[in-house]
Amino acid sequence: MKQPLFIIVAIDGGAAAGKSSTARVLSERFNLMHADTGSYFRALTAEMLRRGVSPGDLPAVRAALADMKLATRIASRSALIEIGGRLIGSEIRSPEVNAAVSHFAAIPELRSVLLEYERGQAAVARERGFRGLVMDGRDIGTVIFPDADFRFFLHADPAERARRREKEGERDAVAERDRIDSSRKTAPLACPAGATSIDSTHMTLQQVIERMASSLAEALGQT
Numbered sequence: 001m002k003q004p005l006f007i008i009v010a011i012d013g014g015a016a017a018g019k020s021s022t023a024r025v026l027s028e029r030f031n032l033m034h035a036d037t038g039s040y041f042r043a044l045t046a047e048m049l050r051r052g053v054s055p056g057d058l059p060a061v062r063a064a065l066a067d068m069k070l071a072t073r074i075a076s077r078s079a080l081i082e083i084g085g086r087l088i089g090s091e092i093r094s095p096e097v098n099a100a101v102s103h104f105a106a107i108p109e110l111r112s113v114l115l116e117y118e119r120g121q122a123a124v125a126r127e128r129g130f131r132g133l134v135m136d137g138r139d140i141g142t143v144i145f146p147d148a149d150f151r152f153f154l155h156a157d158p159a160e161r162a163r164r165r166e167k168e169g170e171r172d173a174v175a176e177r178d179r180i181d182s183s184r185k186t187a188p189l190a191c192p193a194g195a196t197s198i199d200s201t202h203m204t205l206q207q208v209i210e211r212m213a214s215s216l217a218e219a220l221g222q223t
């Protein structure tokens with residue numbers, strides 16, 4: 001098989017399903033740029049909260065969005081988002097952000113700002129000489145890159161996912177976030193048509209990684 005020059009890998013799934021950890025390892029193994037879009041929604045949420053903007057106040061959300069200049073900083077293989085030249089640090093994992101992020105993520109105007117930014121990451125990855133882009137989130141294979149070369153949907157039992165978050169020392173209502181993320185009107189969490197669906201409830205992270213890596217390696221003619 002002829003080796004494609006540039007590949008796009010979309011990984012979608014619910015909260016704490018292991019998407020970003022898997023994507024990070026794939027990015028190293030296949031020299032892909034990694035874009036964790038959950039961290040983008042979290043960074044915008046943290047910035048909104050810092051400005052005292054609530055998700056119910058649409059005029060204030062719109063004004064804040066118009067005032068946020070987004071850029072990308074590459075750290076190793078990760079594409080991090082900068083807002084106004086600033087990286088938003090550990091506060092993106094705070095209980096306040098965990099509780100607010102799904103509400104901000106349901107706002108169409110905020111999603112359209114990130115849609116444009118996220119699609120632009122393919123050009124960033126090319127310019128930086130990566131072999132491709134691995135992007136994880138909720139709507140990557142359905143909306144952002146529906147023609148992605150590889151589409152995976154990762155899911156696991158909610159109790160198992162809550163347990164994983166607790167082990168990481170985080171307070172996070174994963175089932176409640178999934179409920180809001182799956183029921184919103186714009187780009188809801190859903191398994192993309194034709195995606196490879198993986199239930200990781202009884203799998204280790206390593207097993208999930210190997211399952212995806214073998215699909216990539218096979219298609220890329222790499223063993």
Ligand code: DC
Nearest residue numbers: 037038039041101105137138139177
């Ligand atoms: O992957 P995560 O748990 O860090 O994502 C945080 C929230 O961001 C998630 O609850 C919903 C939102 N999100 C989204 O709506 N679309 C994406 N592509 C990624 C995340």
